[in-house]
Amino acid sequence: MKIIEAIKKKREFSGLPNSIVERVAEMSKGDVKESRALLRKYFGVFLTNKILKGKISDDEMLVSHMSSKKRDYEKFYGEIFSEIKGVGSVIDLGCGVNGFSYKYLRDVVGNVDYVGVEATGQLVEYMNRYFRKENFSARAVAGDLFDVGSVLRILKRAKKNRVVFLFQVVDALENLERDFSKKFILEISKECEKIILSLPTESLGGRKKFAVRRKWLLDFLREDFVIEKDFVRGGERIICFRK
Numbered sequence: 001m002k003i004i005e006a007i008k009k010k011r012e013f014s015g016l017p018n019s020i021v022e023r024v025a026e027m028s029k030g031d032v033k034e035s036r037a038l039l040r041k042y043f044g045v046f047l048t049n050k051i052l053k054g055k056i057s058d059d060e061m062l063v064s065h066m067s068s069k070k071r072d073y074e075k076f077y078g079e080i081f082s083e084i085k086g087v088g089s090v091i092d093l094g095c096g097v098n099g100f101s102y103k104y105l106r107d108v109v110g111n112v113d114y115v116g117v118e119a120t121g122q123l124v125e126y127m128n129r130y131f132r133k134e135n136f137s138a139r140a141v142a143g144d145l146f147d148v149g150s151v152l153r154i155l156k157r158a159k160k161n162r163v164v165f166l167f168q169v170v171d172a173l174e175n176l177e178r179d180f181s182k183k184f185i186l187e188i189s190k191e192c193e194k195i196i197l198s199l200p201t202e203s204l205g206g207r208k209k210f211a212v213r214r215k216w217l218l219d220f221l222r223e224d225f226v227i228e229k230d231f232v233r234g235g236e237r238i239i240c241f242r243k
């Protein structure tokens with residue numbers, strides 16, 4: 001697969017799974033430039049150069065990533081878990097650098113197991129290095145969420161009660177395959193006790209507010225699940241639900 005190799009020559013894409021690069025290459029009919037533009041749009045815009053080059057301290061990680069920088073993790077986790085008790089594990093799908101928030105998670109729910117699944121290999125490496133250093137009961141796995149079988153295997157092995165995070169990943173999934181997130185949520189809900197999903201309420205640049213009503217997603221969740229919590233905090237709408 002020459003085209004995949006060509007696309008991955010750029011450092012920012014070198015750590016992505018081939019399955020994702022292949023999917024995007026197909027979408028852009030084998031055009032390397034266009035494939036890179038799409039990958040940058042879906043995977044790269046959250047990453048600063050500082051993160052990619054690894055020239056950053058563990059403490060700076062969360063504030064350097066577009067999705068996590070605005071979160072006040074103490075309050076964020078406090079609110080999410082205020083009524084959820086007996087958590088055994090947290091499985092964070094499309095986790096970005098969120099593994100660096102493990103200490104805040106532990107303050108709220110205790111010593112739970114944490115597994116982060118993330119496409120960008122460099123981030124997985126940094127998180128695992130950090131987990132080992134801190135001796136946390138946590139690991140990160142490089143993978144593609146479109147490989148649902150692998151995700152289900154991770155969930156099956158995880159300690160109950162299992163809470164799945166899907167923070168700001170629906171857009172990424174929908175961009176690559178329309179309506180995939182519904183199928184995905186239905187599948188993973190068979191192997192976990194709760195799902196916490198979040199959607200951005202502002203565009204990435206933060207300037208223009210865009211109405212993120214995402215009616216289709218909310219209608220689907222209301223129909224197939226019990227919504228236990230739904231709140232907005234720091235430019236993010238957070239929905240907690242179960243089967």
Ligand SMILES: C[S@@+](CC[C@H](N)C(=O)[O-])C[C@H]1O[C@@H](n2cnc3c(N)ncnc32)[C@H](O)[C@@H]1O
Pocket residue numbers: 020042043046067068093094095096097098117118119120143144145146166167168169172173
């Ligand atoms: C907007 S970021 C959100 C990061 C994190 N969940 C957070 O909210 O802090 C989306 C993340 O999902 C990852 N991602 C997108 N599609 C993926 C896929 N198919 N498999 C694995 N990870 C994926 C991206 O690499 C990126 O790190």
